[in-house]
Amino acid sequence: MAKTQKKPRFTARTADRHQLYQLSVQAPDYEVAFLNRVYRAAYDHRPLTMREDFCGTALLSAAWAKSHPERRATGVDIHKPTLDWGRKHNVDPLGPAAERVTLTLGDVRTKRPGKFQIVNALNFSYWIFETRAGLRDYFKVVRRSLSRDGLFLCDAYGGWESHQPMLEPRKIAAGFTYVWDQNQFDPITAHVVNHIHFEFKDGTKMNKAFTYEWRFWTLPEIRELLLEAGFGQVLVYWDRAKSEDQESYRPSTRAENQPGWLAYIVALP
Numbered sequence: 001m002a003k004t005q006k007k008p009r010f011t012a013r014t015a016d017r018h019q020l021y022q023l024s025v026q027a028p029d030y031e032v033a034f035l036n037r038v039y040r041a042a043y044d045h046r047p048l049t050m051r052e053d054f055c056g057t058a059l060l061s062a063a064w065a066k067s068h069p070e071r072r073a074t075g076v077d078i079h080k081p082t083l084d085w086g087r088k089h090n091v092d093p094l095g096p097a098a099e100r101v102t103l104t105l106g107d108v109r110t111k112r113p114g115k116f117q118i119v120n121a122l123n124f125s126y127w128i129f130e131t132r133a134g135l136r137d138y139f140k141v142v143r144r145s146l147s148r149d150g151l152f153l154c155d156a157y158g159g160w161e162s163h164q165p166m167l168e169p170r171k172i173a174a175g176f177t178y179v180w181d182q183n184q185f186d187p188i189t190a191h192v193v194n195h196i197h198f199e200f201k202d203g204t205k206m207n208k209a210f211t212y213e214w215r216f217w218t219l220p221e222i223r224e225l226l227l228e229a230g231f232g233q234v235l236v237y238w239d240r241a242k243s244e245d246q247e248s249y250r251p252s253t254r255a256e257n258q259p260g261w262l263a264y265i266v267a268l269p
């Protein structure tokens with residue numbers, strides 16, 4: 001009798017690219033805990049209101065609302081199909097807590113009413129703004145939507161390997177491979193093109209599931225633009241962990257050069 005082979009859970013034909021993305025690059029519970037930690041370092045009380053800019057599928061907004069019965073989240077994204085996916089798969093399943101999540105379709109640069117204790121822009125999404133004026137204008141919009149006890153969190157990556165064309169595969173426990181394709185870097189404009197591909201155990205592939213065209217911004221540029229946009233204090237949280245398999249982000253003013261790094265920027269009004 002032929003052995004029955006277990007069907008691989010993910011294959012290119014049936015896999016959902018948003019689900020693959022969430023499993024590969026998002027860690028919403030970690031991010032909620034991190035937001036809580038950096039906020040309490042600044043203000044010593046519990047943050048309740050959060051806006052997630054470039055929210056995509058709003059996974060973080062959903063985790064925020066789930067983390068405390070008084071927490072509210074607003075996710076903003078320009079792409080309706082992605083927001084709809086997020087509402088169906090991440091927000092609606094929250095049950096009653098879903099009422100504390102608002103999804104807003106539109107450009108993050110649009111001035112909207114409402115003040116938030118936390119605004120965040122994660123996974124480098126704000127690098128979509130490729131001029132100093134464009135990025136400063138976005139930071140100004142963020143600044144005016146923060147409450148007096150407000151905080152903006154974004155992230156950045158760098159290191160000498162971040163300028164090199166390379167493929168960086170990483171096995172994901174759910175049973176597929178995530179491939180970060182650092183495809184192009186222009187030294188004159190700092191314009192970068194990156195792709196995300198997925199590869200599956202049955203040999204099938206999902207090429208260019210996501211493509212990002214960004215300006216590669218450095219930490220001093222981001223810090224200067226935040227200050228120019230009116231923020232009063234900008235902190236860089238640098239990973240101070242002793243071993244590579246741990247993370248310990250702490251406010252830092254100097255760092256050793258590294259081949260590849262990720263840092264968080266915290267800006268206070």
Ligand SMILES: C[S@@+](CC[C@H](N)C(=O)[O-])C[C@H]1O[C@@H](n2cnc3c(N)ncnc32)[C@H](O)[C@@H]1O
Nearest residue numbers: 054055056077078079082106107108122123125
């Ligand atoms: C890299 S995804 C980020 C998803 C999620 N925030 C995360 O941390 O993984 C970038 C998202 O930004 C959205 N986006 C791009 N330009 C935008 C804009 N000007 N205003 C609002 N959303 C925008 C895209 O539709 C996309 O969903």
